[in-house]
Amino acid sequence: MRVLRLAQNRLTGALPPGLSGFMGLKELDLGRNALTGPLPAWLTTLRALDVLDLSRNQFRGPLPASMSGVCFPRLQRLCLQQNHLTGPLPPEIGTMARLSVLNFSHNALTGRVPDNITLLTKLTVLLMHHNEGLLCPMPPGLTALKNLVDMCLIDGAPSNSLAPQRRHDTRRFKATRVDALNIGLDNWHSPG
Numbered sequence: 001m002r003v004l005r006l007a008q009n010r011l012t013g014a015l016p017p018g019l020s021g022f023m024g025l026k027e028l029d030l031g032r033n034a035l036t037g038p039l040p041a042w043l044t045t046l047r048a049l050d051v052l053d054l055s056r057n058q059f060r061g062p063l064p065a066s067m068s069g070v071c072f073p074r075l076q077r078l079c080l081q082q083n084h085l086t087g088p089l090p091p092e093i094g095t096m097a098r099l100s101v102l103n104f105s106h107n108a109l110t111g112r113v114p115d116n117i118t119l120l121t122k123l124t125v126l127l128m129h130h131n132e133g134l135l136c137p138m139p140p141g142l143t144a145l146k147n148l149v150d151m152c153l154i155d156g157a158p159s160n161s162l163a164p165q166r167r168h169d170t171r172r173f174k175a176t177r178v179d180a181l182n183i184g185l186d187n188w189h190s191p192g
Contacts, residue, residue: 001025007053008032020045027051031079039064039085044071053079055103060084063109068092077101081127085109094119103127105152113153115139125150 001022007029014037019028025046031053038061039054046052049072060083067090072078076098085107093102094116100123110133117126118141126145128134129152138153 003027005029011035015040017042022046024048029053030057031055033057035059041066047071048074050074051077053077054083055079056082058084060086062087063090065090065092069095069097072096074098079103080107082106089114091116093117096120097122099123101125104131106130109134111135113138118142118144121145121147123148127152129154
């Protein structure tokens with residue numbers, strides 16, 4: 001089997017470990033269900049995945065530290081939004097060189113966004129808003145992501161440490177937003 005799309009099927013319970021046997025799986029879309037539990041470590045054995053969408057479920061706990069470019073050398077879309085994921089973003093995320101879509105929004109992630117996320121040069125979409133525990137400042141090299149057209153990173157009141165982010169030249173973004181601040185990043189550009 002190459003593609004497994006069971007989105008919006010009212011699935012419940014934990015991810016069945018039997019899925020780990022589908023080593024040639026290229027797309028796993030189980031979004032918009034009621035799946036629970038932690039993200040299982042065996043997910044990283046699905047090395048042929050191009051798309052992993054587990055969004056809009058009820059997964060809890062931290063992201064596996066093993067989520068990396070070594071485990072997911074082909075992954076292009078990683079959608080884990082609207083779960084109950086906690087803890088920091090593992091720095092290994094920055095090694096997933098083929099990622100074009102990265103969506104961790106609407107979780108309970110904490111800590112700083114790893115600086116090496118700026119190595120994901122193929123990113124077109126980067127969504128991390130509605131994670132109240134994510135701290136500013138964001139990595140300074142975000143403007144190096146030349147393919148990025150949709151970025152939403154933080155929400156709530158800005159901290160003083162957000163000020164350095166205003167130096168980023170973000171005029172090239174087609175759609176940028178900083179939730180709850182009612183301003184787009186393209187309005188933040190200030191010379192020097």
